[in-house]
Amino acid sequence: MESKKREIKYDYLRTLAVLAVIMVHAIPGETANEKQWLFSAALTPLLLTSVGIFFMLSGLFLLQSYKQDIKEFYWKRFLGILIPFIVYSGIYYWYYNVNLSLTPRPLHEHAGLFIREFITESIPSAPHLWFMYVIIALYVCTPFLARMFHAMTDRELKSFFIMILLVQGINTYLPALGLEVSPVMEYLIFKGWLIYFVLGYIIIRLYGKKTYLPFGVLGAAGFFITLFQKIVTPGFTPGIHDMAYPMIAMSISILLLFEYYGDIKILVFRKLVSIISRYSFSIYLIHYLILNQVVKGIIERTGFRHYYIPRILIETALTFLISLAVAVILDETVVKLLKRGAEALKSKGKLKKEN
Numbered sequence: 001m002e003s004k005k006r007e008i009k010y011d012y013l014r015t016l017a018v019l020a021v022i023m024v025h026a027i028p029g030e031t032a033n034e035k036q037w038l039f040s041a042a043l044t045p046l047l048l049t050s051v052g053i054f055f056m057l058s059g060l061f062l063l064q065s066y067k068q069d070i071k072e073f074y075w076k077r078f079l080g081i082l083i084p085f086i087v088y089s090g091i092y093y094w095y096y097n098v099n100l101s102l103t104p105r106p107l108h109e110h111a112g113l114f115i116r117e118f119i120t121e122s123i124p125s126a127p128h129l130w131f132m133y134v135i136i137a138l139y140v141c142t143p144f145l146a147r148m149f150h151a152m153t154d155r156e157l158k159s160f161f162i163m164i165l166l167v168q169g170i171n172t173y174l175p176a177l178g179l180e181v182s183p184v185m186e187y188l189i190f191k192g193w194l195i196y197f198v199l200g201y202i203i204i205r206l207y208g209k210k211t212y213l214p215f216g217v218l219g220a221a222g223f224f225i226t227l228f229q230k231i232v233t234p235g236f237t238p239g240i241h242d243m244a245y246p247m248i249a250m251s252i253s254i255l256l257l258f259e260y261y262g263d264i265k266i267l268v269f270r271k272l273v274s275i276i277s278r279y280s281f282s283i284y285l286i287h288y289l290i291l292n293q294v295v296k297g298i299i300e301r302t303g304f305r306h307y308y309i310p311r312i313l314i315e316t317a318l319t320f321l322i323s324l325a326v327a328v329i330l331d332e333t334v335v336k337l338l339k340r341g342a343e344a345l346k347s348k349g350k351l352k353k354e355n
Helices: 008-026 034-062 070-099 107-119 127-151 154-173 194-207 213-232 245-261 267-278 280-300 308-354
Strands: none
Touching: 008 034, 008 245, 008 267, 008 280, 008 308, 034 127, 034 194, 034 213, 034 245, 034 308, 070 107, 070 127, 070 280, 070 308, 127 194, 127 280, 154 194, 154 245, 194 245, 213 245, 267 280, 280 308
């Protein structure tokens, strides 16, 4: 969720990705008929590419930071990622464990409980925050991965690309076919969500100047294969939405679509998406609470609750707008104040060392 001189094509992509995340959470878990099921089955994989895209955008920018001082890199991540994460996690904690709780606790107990829940990934009613723990773990590795990738030739990088795809395919599909691959696969490093993180850098470096058509076809094929699996082989869908090859293909296709054609020149759109992109991280963090505790309650009191697709669209739009407003307010007040305080403490510590 970094920016690379605020290139507008990536701002468009971030904006669509955060809308997609909201929409996928707005889709009801249950469907009333086949038409609703088909709509959900077709739309969900497209929307879930947003998760891979967020990882890919982060990797694209950060893995080029091989010249940056490692301490400075970690400090910037602390300011830009960890502080907002703590603030927004605190909001979820307050809402569920303080505001809705019937058991009063003293402040020190709340502080201890929040720290414990934050560390153990158990902040209440915030399942989407899993993403943050993965991205933080990836950021810890980034300065070293960046130096490794920079030292690779394009040919070596292609070999690495093939290797991680092969490893991920084995890890995803063979267990589903009854072929146990543990414990060897457990100890391989380059698998899981890391594949999306490094793919952002790899794809743009190797294929950012190529023609788009093959990747467009690849993405379309990934979509239809996923839909085919859901309809024809519903009992065999290993990794269908996460690390499956069709999902990787769709994510790569969308990333390259914006790489080639995303530099839209309309001034109003450019200004709008640049603002949204700047707050996309915080929108992601707060949207789940807004959707489930505010927007769904509003829609339940209207006639839209009876209409499947209009309800999804309205819940998505309303959640997005409220989340954007909350993100702007909190980021420009609480988060900014904490960042300034951290910077002041850092400067004070430097002065003490110098003296």
